[in-house]
Amino acid sequence: MKRSSESNLLVRDGLPDWLVPVRAAAETVLPEQLSRFLPPAEGGRHSAVLLLFGEGADGPDLLLIERSSSLRSHAGQVSFPGGALDAVDGDPQGAGPVAAALREAAEETGLDPAGVQVFATLPALYIPVSDFVVTPVLGWWRRETPVAPVDPGETGAVFRVPLAQLTDPARRGRYRHPSGFAGPAFEVADRVVWGFTAGVIDRVLHHSGLELPWDGSRIVALGSDSAPHSAGGRSPSSADLS
Template sequence: MTGVTRAGGAGGGRPELSAGAGLSTDGLPSWLDPVAEAARTVQPLQLSRFLPPESGAGRQSAVLILFGEGAAGPELLLLERAGTLRSHAGQPSFPGGALDPEDGDPADDGPLRAALREAEEETGLDPAGVQLFGVLPRLYIPVSRFVVTPVLGWWREPSPVTAVDPGETARVFTVPVADLTDPANRAVTVHPSGHEGPAFLVESALVWGFTAGVIDRILHYSGWELPWDRSRRVPLDWRA
């Protein structure tokens, strides 16, 4: 599937990936097949009601949704942002950030380069061991005005990871997919604005907001979701 062109355009489409853009499903483990298929077929509004403005306003960014295989089976790489950051302080998130000019065109393969570059800068992982296999439609984070391209990766050759810059990253950790699908670890958070969204209580962290929303939709459209209690509410100050 290397270099498959995807429909782009305003309002949450995928980047127009050109030949040689670096996507391939060759050699993926079979358990990732449902994720690759979901990435190929899912539509923007199936992921979120928050889509990029038609005007094109917003800061282009990318995140790396990196699947690996650990002692407990399939797992996902996450980090916890430093509590001193201006945007999304203290939140668990995917590695990622804004596109730099050297990353290239955000409508082409710029998000792929940015996702790998940011992941290396934040966690120290070796990009050479990552196989990118899919791109989800662009989404929008209204509070920070980021237009986010989620890039899917397979950690084919794992490398050591850590919080490279404590001023940006408090910690780096992996979460078994089995823990994310466990109904006992699932809940709904209610933001002070009244917005409700899915959440996961895993690895001593409350994963919520944009990151939890994307994980929730990946689990759902990959067929991994298990029935869980949607009446369970967890406050955002759950450690208090």
């Protein structure tokens, strides 16, 4: 798959200094440095998620959503905005993932995509259990707009997490899920971030040099709502990258 650094939707200039290492890491990191699950040569359900970085009241931050507690699958789980590519998004090998990430983020949070400067993508990652091929799209929120759940039946909350919390060793650990998954976890905003979302955050922090030493033996407990409710409808936030 072509890295979307070749897409005309990307804008490189105008980033704050603290995001420059993130961009550099995204442009050089190899797929196998992010996950042991690599996309198949053909097929897969193409999707994209948006890692939207901003400057909030508490400094640099990342936009996350919480799935509605009424959903049958992964109720209450924290994830990035995003979803499957539609025909309107274009070629999954070209600009399609960028278009899908921005469209889905707007549909879920109400943000204005015109205020988002997409500056890089990560290599596409694979979630075998759901056959999702997920492209993480990295954006800078250069012109912020109000955000909130657009459809409460799908999105329970929209919130911003300071990078200072995500890099805080006291808030980091590993989870062990009854289904067999294990991987990085973050305790932020009175929530536990785990699975695919935590795995991507963990790798971005590590390869961009923002990571601080943390105790990998510390176990973070998952709430009862974190257990998968449906094996067939898993979203890109349901699996781990480890």
